[in-house]
Amino acid sequence: xxxxxxxxxxxxxxxxxxxxxxxxxxxxxxxxxxxxxxxxxxxxxxxxxxxxxxxxxxxxxxxxxxxxxxxxxxxxxxxxxxxxxxxxxxxxxxxxxxxxxxxxxxxxxxxxxxxxxxxxxxxxxxxxxxxxxxxxxxxxxxxxxxxxxxxxxxxxxxxxxxxxxxxxxxxxxxxxxxxxxxxxxxxxxxxxxxxxxxxxxxxxxxx
Numbered sequence: 001x002x003x004x005x006x007x008x009x010x011x012x013x014x015x016x017x018x019x020x021x022x023x024x025x026x027x028x029x030x031x032x033x034x035x036x037x038x039x040x041x042x043x044x045x046x047x048x049x050x051x052x053x054x055x056x057x058x059x060x061x062x063x064x065x066x067x068x069x070x071x072x073x074x075x076x077x078x079x080x081x082x083x084x085x086x087x088x089x090x091x092x093x094x095x096x097x098x099x100x101x102x103x104x105x106x107x108x109x110x111x112x113x114x115x116x117x118x119x120x121x122x123x124x125x126x127x128x129x130x131x132x133x134x135x136x137x138x139x140x141x142x143x144x145x146x147x148x149x150x151x152x153x154x155x156x157x158x159x160x161x162x163x164x165x166x167x168x169x170x171x172x173x174x175x176x177x178x179x180x181x182x183x184x185x186x187x188x189x190x191x192x193x194x195x196x197x198x199x200x201x202x203x204x205x206x207x
Contacts, residue, residue, distance in 0.1 A: 017128070018203070020141040023166030027198045030167075031056040032140065033182075034085055034117065036174035037064050037071035044183055045174045046078055052190040054200040056080050058174065059117040059138070062087035062107025072111075081202035083115035083138060084108055092123035100127050104135075115203055138203055142170040146181040153184035160185075161192050169203070 021030055031049075036042045037060055049056055058075050060082055065072050075082060087107040092100055100123075104116060116135035118128075128137055142163050144156045160170055172182045193200075 017137045017139045018169070019139045020167045020169050021204065025166075027166050027196070029164060029193065029198050029200050030169045030203055031172070031200050032059060032083070032117070032138070032169060032203070033057075033172050033174045034059045035064075035089070035178075036060055037068045037075065038175050038179075039068055039071070041176060041179045041183070042068075042071050042075070042174045044179075045172075045186065046074065046080075048183070048186050048190070049080070050078065051187070052194055054190055054194075055202050056200065057083050057115065057138075057203045059083040059085035059115070060107075060111055061085050061089055062110045065107070065110040069110075081115070082111050082113050083117055083203065084111050084113045084135065085117050086119050089119045091120055092118055092127050097124065097126050097130065100124075101130055104131060114205070136203075138169065140171040141168045144170065144172050144182075144185075146172050146178040146185070147175070148181075149177075151181070153181050153188075156181045156185040157188050157192075160189050164193065164198070166198075 031054060033045060033056060036058055058080055072082065084104060084107050087103045090100065090103055114135055115138050116131055117138045121139055131137060142160055144159050145151055146156050164170065172186065
């Protein structure tokens with residue numbers, strides 16, 4: 001797996017996914033968090049973002065949103081954006097299309113978003129074609145690997161800051177599994193990138 005997704009994967013003709021956002025010369029990055037909201041983690045991530053006046057997009061699980069509606073409200077109240085990450089985090093490659101679509105739409109009952117990110121980045125062409133009628137399917141260009149327990153926060157930091165470029169979509173996670181890495185390295189990542197004069201925006205509403 002790559003920290004930076006190679007262009008030949010991003011530009012596969014049948015994949016009409018959003019991997020990065022054309023920069024038009026602006027030094028803008030798109031920070032995203034998957035798998036939340038998670039009590040005790042999401043609040044700390046939001047506090048770090050507040051410290052740096054950074055906005056991000058949170059791709060949430062429907063089942064978590066049902067358990068923590070107050071965190072969904074807090075994310076929105078702070079000016080961040082919500083995206084759909086399915087209800088139960090199932091793999092598209094191992095799930096028939098109807099079941100997969102039902103799971104995503106179940107999450108939409110709670111999340112009400114036009115953005116969708118497939119769990120694990122795994123989605124079949126037919127699933128993507130169906131969902132693409134309603135959602136912008138958002139992938140990523142930069143993967144922090146914060147979920148990998150065998151790497152350190154310092155490595156997560158390097159995975160991001162050594163590979164970003166204007167328009168990059170960056171993935172972290174606000175889950176218990178990733179909490180040590182993300183909470184340890186996120187302040188340093190934001191300090192470095194803001195020092196490089198980058199700004200951060202949420203994924204565009206209509207893309």
